[in-house]
Amino acid sequence: xxxxxxxxxxxxxxxxxxxxxxxxxxxxxxxxxxxxxxxxxxxxxxxxxxxxxxxxxxxxxxxxxxxxxxxxxxxxxxxxxxxxxxxxxxxxxxxxxxxxxxxxxxxxxxxxxxxxxxxxxxxxxxxxxxxxxxxxxxxxxxxxxxxxxxxxxxxxxxxxxxxxxxxxxxxxxxxxxxxxxxxxxxxxxxxxxxxxxxxxxxxxxxxxxxxxxxxxxxxxxxxxxxxxxxxxxxxxxxxxxxxxxxxxxxxxxxxxxxxxxxxxxxxxxxxxxxxxxxxxxxxxxxxxxxxxxxxxxxxxxxxxxxxxxxxxxxxxxxxxxxxxxxxxxxxxxxxxxxx
Amino acid sequence: xxxxxxxxxxxxxxxxxxxxxxxxxxxxxxxxxxxxxxxxxxxxxxxxxxxxxxxxxxxxxxxxxxxxxxxxxxxxxxxxxxxxxxxxxxxxxxxxxxxxxxxxxxxxxxxxxxxxxxxxxxxxxxxxxxxxxxxxxxxxxxxxxxxxxxxxxxxxxxxxxxxxxxxxxxxxxxxxxxxxxxxxxxxxxxxxxxxxxxxxxxxxxxxxxxxxxxxxxxxxxxxxxxxxxxxxxxxxxxxxxxxxxxxxxxxxxxxxxxxxxxxxxxxxxxxxxxxxxxxxxxxxxxxxxxxxxxxxxxxxxxxxxxxxxxxxxxxxxxxxxxxxxxxxxxxxxxxxxxx
Numbered sequence: 001x002x003x004x005x006x007x008x009x010x011x012x013x014x015x016x017x018x019x020x021x022x023x024x025x026x027x028x029x030x031x032x033x034x035x036x037x038x039x040x041x042x043x044x045x046x047x048x049x050x051x052x053x054x055x056x057x058x059x060x061x062x063x064x065x066x067x068x069x070x071x072x073x074x075x076x077x078x079x080x081x082x083x084x085x086x087x088x089x090x091x092x093x094x095x096x097x098x099x100x101x102x103x104x105x106x107x108x109x110x111x112x113x114x115x116x117x118x119x120x121x122x123x124x125x126x127x128x129x130x131x132x133x134x135x136x137x138x139x140x141x142x143x144x145x146x147x148x149x150x151x152x153x154x155x156x157x158x159x160x161x162x163x164x165x166x167x168x169x170x171x172x173x174x175x176x177x178x179x180x181x182x183x184x185x186x187x188x189x190x191x192x193x194x195x196x197x198x199x200x201x202x203x204x205x206x207x208x209x210x211x212x213x214x215x216x217x218x219x220x221x222x223x224x225x226x227x228x229x230x231x232x233x234x235x236x237x238x239x240x241x242x243x244x245x246x247x248x249x250x251x252x253x254x255x256x257x258x259x260x261x262x263x264x265x266x267x268x269x270x271x272x273x274x275x276x277x278x279x280x281x282x283x284x285x286x287x288x289x290x291x292x293x294x295x296x297x298x299x300x301x302x303x304x305x306x307x308x309x310x311x312x313x314x315x316x317x318x319x320x321x322x323x324x325x326x327x328x329x330x331x332x333x334x335x336x337x338x339x
Numbered sequence: 340x341x342x343x344x345x346x347x348x349x350x351x352x353x354x355x356x357x358x359x360x361x362x363x364x365x366x367x368x369x370x371x372x373x374x375x376x377x378x379x380x381x382x383x384x385x386x387x388x389x390x391x392x393x394x395x396x397x398x399x400x401x402x403x404x405x406x407x408x409x410x411x412x413x414x415x416x417x418x419x420x421x422x423x424x425x426x427x428x429x430x431x432x433x434x435x436x437x438x439x440x441x442x443x444x445x446x447x448x449x450x451x452x453x454x455x456x457x458x459x460x461x462x463x464x465x466x467x468x469x470x471x472x473x474x475x476x477x478x479x480x481x482x483x484x485x486x487x488x489x490x491x492x493x494x495x496x497x498x499x500x501x502x503x504x505x506x507x508x509x510x511x512x513x514x515x516x517x518x519x520x521x522x523x524x525x526x527x528x529x530x531x532x533x534x535x536x537x538x539x540x541x542x543x544x545x546x547x548x549x550x551x552x553x554x555x556x557x558x559x560x561x562x563x564x565x566x567x568x569x570x571x572x573x574x575x576x577x578x579x580x581x582x583x584x585x586x587x588x589x590x591x592x593x594x595x596x597x598x599x600x601x602x603x604x605x606x607x608x609x610x611x612x613x614x615x616x617x618x619x620x621x622x623x624x625x626x627x628x629x630x631x632x633x634x635x636x637x638x639x640x641x642x643x644x645x646x647x648x649x650x651x652x653x654x655x656x657x658x659x660x661x662x663x664x665x666x667x668x669x670x671x672x673x674x675x676x677x678x
Contacts, residue, residue, distance in 0.1 A: 191490050193615050226635060234529065239530045297542075
């Protein structure tokens with residue numbers, strides 16, 4: 001079983017290597033691809049050094065391709081990868097909304113991955129983090145309305161986003177004027193309610209991804225969802241305030257109990273002990289932290305919650321590897337594992 | 340007409356001096372008070388230097404007292420100030436919920452200030468910023484439900500909050516471990532969904548202040564309001580994502596037009612030109628920036644908006660001075676102005 005990472009040198013690529021090191025996925029070979037200027041770079045993996053190759057124009061001789069090099073590369077090359085026989089788990093938004101491409105969070109709709117036609121899409125990071133917490137509540141109580149406000153880290157824009165925050169912060173602390181190239185405005189000590197392109201309805205594409213993708217993953221197009229997506233000066237981990245109107249009333253205690261049983265969730269919810277979700281504690285954690293669970297004051301029987309999830313892990317690399325693990329566990333991956 | 344500031348050396352006190360310099364309020368004398376350890380300090384005001392005195396235990400010989408030294412000092416001393424004949428405009432939460440204490444945002448319910456019995460309360464900063472934008476919409480369309488998620492700056496905790504962020508950020512950039520004394524956890528590059536004390540219902544007092552105070556200012560106890568209040572690593576200006584369900588449907592264009600006429604509001608809402616509210620542009624601005632106005636996707640005829648307001652100004656010092664200006668304009672302030 002041969003695994004390839006396309007986009008191995010990016011922020012998500014880096015996490016894919018780390019997640020694969022401790023993954024239950026069985027494979028014999030790991031190939032790393034990136035842009036030509038990264039070719040020859042050596043990256044550590046499980047005590048070895050692997051050499052990065054330039055992403056070829058055509059097929060890649062691998063059984064699973066974890067693609068995280070951006071939408072345009074996925075769009076251009078994935079058909080050739082599929083034609084070459086690989087299963088492509090794509091972290092970009094290139095294929096997420098195509099009806100015959102499953103959009104998968106394994107804890108929520110893993111079985112959808114089995115119906116793939118070569119490409120499986122990894123959801124947007126904000127959606128993946130929200131849906132791990134919301135899906136169990138939806139199943140038990142039926143979500144009618146969902147209102148999300150996000151607190152998104154700069155690494156959502158990749159390694160260059162982190163660097164722009166760190167460098168800009170240094171400049172600002174020294175009394176200078178931070179630059180903005182990755183973000184629309186300087187992000188140090190600022191808040192920018194603008195992630196991805198604005199759509200005709202006034203929402204950004206990032207906000208609409210949460211609407212479209214949550215509906216697709218939960219398999220319910222009638223869900224009323226809205227989102228305000230906001231970039232803030234943090235390095236890693238997206239937080240989200242989520243309001244839920246429910247078909248059947250839930251108490252915070254019931255919700256807490258249900259979420260304690262839910263895979264991929266860590267209930268961190270004891271205000272008296274100052275336990276609630278935060279980037280400080282959720283960063284580099286596989287589980288999504290869920291807390292501040294309380295009765296909604298605007299929807300009878302509804303809930304308020306706050307979640308924090310490492311968007312490079314559950315929002316990207318971890319979820320992609322978990323899809324591959326799921327497929328392998330179901331015997332749905334080509335490629336023998338030796339030894 | 341003699342004005343006194345109690346708490347002159349704090350973050351809000353500093354802003355009170357700046358706002359008074361350009362205020363239309365006519366007064367002959369400005370007295371500055373703070374804790375005994377600040378006594379003797381000289382603070383600049385309108386080209387002069389004023390000496391800070393220790394806040395006395397009893398009455399202060401002034402006509403208007405702008406109090407911003409915290410709830411316990413206001414609670415202990417305001418009765419003596421009132422007995423001494425002063426009108427107290429109090430920035431703490433000590434008296435906000437007392438039925439006979441008006442809670443005033445002049446653009447919204449200035450006339451309530453005229454019914455004072457010595458004390459007028461200045462609202463919580465988050466509430467003041469939200470209500471400037473929401474009140475005109477409430478009057479025109481009737482707000483039924485209001486859901487708020489906040490992005491609150493460290494200066495909401497005073498000058499020491501700013502210093503903890505700046506110093507902690509320096510430490511973290513140098514590879515060290517930032518300390519937390521003002522905030523429950525280190526705030527640099529973090530998000531803390533915990534402002535003020537937790538209440539029995541799981542909401543923080545900061546969150547409930549938005550509920551209680553918005554209802555009191557809008558004079559409508561039936562309003563369904565909820566809030567998630569979150570501290571983020573910014574220096575100044577609170578931002579808020581606000582979802583509104585309305586009695587009568589509003590389009591974004593109608594709301595924008597209405598808000599353009601509203602006092603205290605700057606509509607900053609042209610996504611194509613990258614114009615939206617941000618701390619970067621709202622800081623040190625008197626008006627509250629309102630933007631990202633769009634049709635709600637969960638409430639038919641409802642609205643989504645994003646606001647950013649300098650919480651040391653409209654959320655504190657500016658609003659307090661505007662209350663005094665309002666009273667003076669209505670002839671409701673004791674004290675003659677010479678010259």
